[in-house]
Amino acid sequence: MTPSSRPAIAADHGRPARPDAIPAEAALAVRGLTVSYGEKPAVFSVDATFPAQSMSAIIGPNGAGKSTLLKAALGVIPRLSGEVHVFGRPVKEARERIAYVPQRASVDWDFPATVMDVVQMGLYRRVGLLGRLSGRMTRAARDCLDRVGMADFGHRQIGQLSGGQQQRVFLARALAQDADLYLLDEPFAGVDAATERAIIDVLKALEAEGRTVVAVHHDLSTVRAYFDHVFLINVRRIAEGPVETTFTTEALQATYGGRLAAAHLDELAVAGGRA
């Protein structure tokens, strides 16, 4: 955990990467990450440390680079610069310890596959390109569906699911990866209340098992209920740390600028400066 008792507002943007400064206990450590889609950087020189065995939220306004940070850390999109370590090792060497849940809208749900087909994609690291799926693995995949409350939907075509059900299938696929670090991109976007409840229960259970959860999150009203640790981003890092010390009015104002009414901020955030 970051030991700071006050919001760590980053003042030194653009400093060089310092891979030697990666805390050993970090599940995910990003140093000097810059990503650009065109000429303007989407994420600029970001350092981020997500503590192990906790639940972290990546928070920021639309277009602030939340998803970009996650995808670039995973190598899903190329990074201009920066280093990423997962449990102290370069991300490329730690793939089997990472489970990834992309945004639900990023895939074509008319793809000819059943729910079970999608969940079994999560077993890829264990079966490899040509390995045979054993009966035990198939049963494990079915258990993962059961954990998200979708046990009866294994044979359903994925295009016939509701948005919430699709999100649960993606979560079940990540569970099938049996990873130590779960990275989720907007897991609660456009899902019904029951699904949101089911997903947060599963994530809390993962945390209780000693695993690490990092989620891109956009609903400020649930941050305090769901997460232990926050990372505030608006292209550059704004602040990071425990929710009770970092998720403050001033940090949110620095992140969102004039986009959120001050009164609204006060309701959401813990009082500024409170230790």
Next chain:
Amino acid sequence: MGPEFVQFSLTPILIGIFASVACALPGNFLILRRQALIGDAISHVVLPGIVVAFLVTGVVAAIPMLLGAAAAAVVAVVLIEAVKRLGSIEPGAAMGVVFTTMFAAGVLILEQTDTSDVHLDVQHALMGNLETLVWFRATGWESLLDPAALATVPDELPRMAVVCALLVACTVVFWRWLKIATFDEGFARALGIPASAVGFGLVIAAAVAAVTAFDAVGSIIVIAMFVCPPAAARLMTNRLAHQVWWSVGFATLSAVLGYVFAGYGPLWFGAENAVSAAGMIAAVSGAILGLACLFGPHRSRVGVGRQEAP
């Protein structure tokens, strides 16, 4: 089906089947990636590449033709990018403009060159020469066991069979990569699957199928087979593996029925001459797609049972 069948129809039908299956296999994944236009573009762009390769080397051989097609593909990519930027129009339109222009250029070059001593002319480019790929030395089914007779089967048959087998093998070996990277590219990359290489390999596979099939059956079949059997197959099932099997079945059915209809269909209707086998095979594949659209069990899949949350 006596000796005449083996002599005159067996090899063209087999070549038609291998060509159709070879194109349908990568077509499945191109369609699911919403890249059906790429198959179309490849089969058009291949023509100028092959013609120029012939002009440079003076022979109609597989390797120079493949290199020529590859070079033409590179030129096409550059031109598409240039048209897109200079004309600031959308990618699909840029692609359409470039590949039809290059195809037309190929036809023009072909007309201006002396290719009278080889099987390379405009009609051949469009429709191939399936009907001429007969097996003269065959005397009946027993010729299949006669090494001397087997040595005289048209070159196109073993070449198309090898390419078809190669594409089947690639589909089987890289099945999981193709499936995961086609459905969810981001997830595939996070797993360490080389998703870009998979996409690139798919285009290469389509180009190899197009060039080899082009030589034997012409570009009409190639264009039809990239799209029609996979699209019809998609309407028959909701499982990827089943879709690929259906597409192979439809491609085979198109080749057999198309060849038979082209040879005998006109006679049934009182006409005197057979029609182009390539044209008929492509037409049959289109008819199968039409039937699948009307009667396929999974044709109304889009949005079924979907309740979008706000």
